[in-house]
Amino acid sequence: MKAEWIAVDWGTSHLRAWAMQGDRVVDRAQSDQGMSRVAKGGFQTALLSIVDRWLGDSPVDVIACGMVGARQGWVEAPYAAVPSEPVANVPVRVPGTDPRIRAFVVPGLKQTTPPDVMRGEETQIAGFLAAQPNWDGVLCLPGTHTKWVQLSAGEVVSFRTFMTGEMFELLRGQSVLRHSVGQGWDDAAFSEAVADTLSKPENLAGRLFGLRAADLLQGQDGAVARAQLSGLLIGAELAATRAYWLGQQLAVIGADQVANIYAQALQQQGAFVETADATEVTLAGLALARNLTRQTA
Amino acid sequence: MKAEWIAVDWGTSHLRAWAMQGDRVVDRAQSDQGMSRVAKGGFQTALLSIVDRWLGDSPVDVIACGMVGARQGWVEAPYAAVPSEPVANVPVRVPGTDPRIRAFVVPGLKQTTPPDVMRGEETQIAGFLAAQPNWDGVLCLPGTHTKWVQLSAGEVVSFRTFMTGEMFELLRGQSVLRHSVGQGWDDAAFSEAVADTLSKPENLAGRLFGLRAADLLQGQDGAVARAQLSGLLIGAELAATRAYWLGQQLAVIGADQVANIYAQALQQQGAFVETADATEVTLAGLALARNLTRQTA
Numbered sequence: 001m002k003a004e005w006i007a008v009d010w011g012t013s014h015l016r017a018w019a020m021q022g023d024r025v026v027d028r029a030q031s032d033q034g035m036s037r038v039a040k041g042g043f044q045t046a047l048l049s050i051v052d053r054w055l056g057d058s059p060v061d062v063i064a065c066g067m068v069g070a071r072q073g074w075v076e077a078p079y080a081a082v083p084s085e086p087v088a089n090v091p092v093r094v095p096g097t098d099p100r101i102r103a104f105v106v107p108g109l110k111q112t113t114p115p116d117v118m119r120g121e122e123t124q125i126a127g128f129l130a131a132q133p134n135w136d137g138v139l140c141l142p143g144t145h146t147k148w149v150q151l152s153a154g155e156v157v158s159f160r161t162f163m164t165g166e167m168f169e170l171l172r173g174q175s176v177l178r179h180s181v182g183q184g185w186d187d188a189a190f191s192e193a194v195a196d197t198l199s200k201p202e203n204l205a206g207r208l209f210g211l212r213a214a215d216l217l218q219g220q221d222g223a224v225a226r227a228q229l230s231g232l233l234i235g236a237e238l239a240a241t242r243a244y245w246l247g248q249q250l251a252v253i254g255a256d257q258v259a260n261i262y263a264q265a266l267q268q269q270g271a272f273v274e275t276a277d278a279t280e281v282t283l284a285g286l287a288l289a290r291n292l293t294r295q296t297a
Numbered sequence: 298m299k300a301e302w303i304a305v306d307w308g309t310s311h312l313r314a315w316a317m318q319g320d321r322v323v324d325r326a327q328s329d330q331g332m333s334r335v336a337k338g339g340f341q342t343a344l345l346s347i348v349d350r351w352l353g354d355s356p357v358d359v360i361a362c363g364m365v366g367a368r369q370g371w372v373e374a375p376y377a378a379v380p381s382e383p384v385a386n387v388p389v390r391v392p393g394t395d396p397r398i399r400a401f402v403v404p405g406l407k408q409t410t411p412p413d414v415m416r417g418e419e420t421q422i423a424g425f426l427a428a429q430p431n432w433d434g435v436l437c438l439p440g441t442h443t444k445w446v447q448l449s450a451g452e453v454v455s456f457r458t459f460m461t462g463e464m465f466e467l468l469r470g471q472s473v474l475r476h477s478v479g480q481g482w483d484d485a486a487f488s489e490a491v492a493d494t495l496s497k498p499e500n501l502a503g504r505l506f507g508l509r510a511a512d513l514l515q516g517q518d519g520a521v522a523r524a525q526l527s528g529l530l531i532g533a534e535l536a537a538t539r540a541y542w543l544g545q546q547l548a549v550i551g552a553d554q555v556a557n558i559y560a561q562a563l564q565q566q567g568a569f570v571e572t573a574d575a576t577e578v579t580l581a582g583l584a585l586a587r588n589l590t591r592q593t594a
Contacts, residue, residue: 110510110513110514111510112514114504114507114510115507115510115511115513115514115515116506116507116510117509117510117513117514145473145506160503160506161506161507161510162502162503162505162506163468163472163473163474163502163505163506164502166472166473167468167472167505170467170468170471170472171460171464171467174467174471175460175463175464175467176442176460176463177460201498201499201501201502201533201536202498202533202536202537202539203537204498204501204502204533204537205459205460205461205498205501205530205533205534205536205537206457206459206537206538207411208459208460208464209413209442209458209459209460210411210412210413210458212414213407213408213411213412213413213414213458214412216407216412216414217376217407217409217412217414218412233502236498236499236501236502237502239498239499239502240499240500240501240502240503241503242499
């Protein structure tokens, strides 16, 4: 089946594509050919291998967001500086593609003080605002690198990135804690850990090794350790972002377990939290970005 | 040359051995056959491969400390519970060894609340106290897992373990920061980072990704990033251990760069810091442990 256009979310670890008719998804595909696995020069091949069946004789627009716009990516899409609309600049055309596609990459955002960058989330933010144009407040976009984003009058005013997701994976999978952190979950252990490092962020450093010791000495359950590790890290992040969420209009963008975990931690602090589906806002943002390319075509 | 006895420090990543005559080192050897690389049943072979030349017809005492006494180690040397002298119990004889050696492993220490364990540092503490029998105060033993130890009247009263060294290695080598953290060092950047997370430990979570962003946006030097990463982590550890070091008699045990870094961070806070050489106190502690085996032989 031929697509009218193709939406692409191309991050560090995954490549996801959707065959679109207007704003309707008619097919989808994904692979593990994220940025970190694709060599310079290999991007078009990686994409075509999953979208080939959606192409025809006339060129199809491909609109991509994410790390694919980095310097080492398919084409560099220079950052726009905040304060800025989330997608202020026209997506950058990839030169010299297969004639069956016209490919564009959405630029990311940068902030000078403190230094910070995003690629991909700007598209989700644009999609979120498309559905709620007058929404002012703070977005939390959890992931490998969680973003906290202050929105006002349709612009990204400031943002901060936290490596909480990556730290969790490194500690769970590569550190001495890998022997003690198991599968499963324990809500009470998570809540206690969040509350502890949120009120005393220094306890993050102080409690991590205790997850190993509690296993060695008391045979503590691996599910409890997993929830505690997550809670200690997220509590420390919430301590650092207090000004972002305390008393603010707040939405968490995400579909998977990690978004629910963040919402739970925030609700535990009395915050009122909206949620929005990550895929939905990504597709809405890519549709907006596509319109930008057509206005200037 | 034959050794009178053999001192062994057998940790997770390294195996170090010294040929001893009384308390004098006459030869030394090491290999990368730490605990994590030796399979159950492979310990004697790993050791003999580096100490073989020191053995003779009559059995030589081998006194080992470290992770080699863990359940997955050469022989399990059960933890003694604090409060306790650092080496309170007789080292555990390894059964069924090669007849040219009589091998013993020094027991570690455990603490119930909060749960914590050590293996190896108890021997260093015993060696430190052997030279300064009436020393009361707090020891800091930096490493992959840094230990803070409160000593009083010759006993370990309490201790806490921090994964600061392991976190540094994971973030430097495996996370997105690996692209931005280089070699070299910058004292001013280290001091600023220590002061920041010591006063505001929540800034650890808030500043890590900034090391990457400052490189992307401003081309920040990799040596500065390295010193900042170390400083942010150590500052957060010092925030968590304030009760251990503030106004206390204080000594840092270590020979290498990391001990100097800790001493610098503590002196910056106005603490008076003694230092002791790690190898020296390890050998003194192993000599004490050997005496325990002979008193009961």
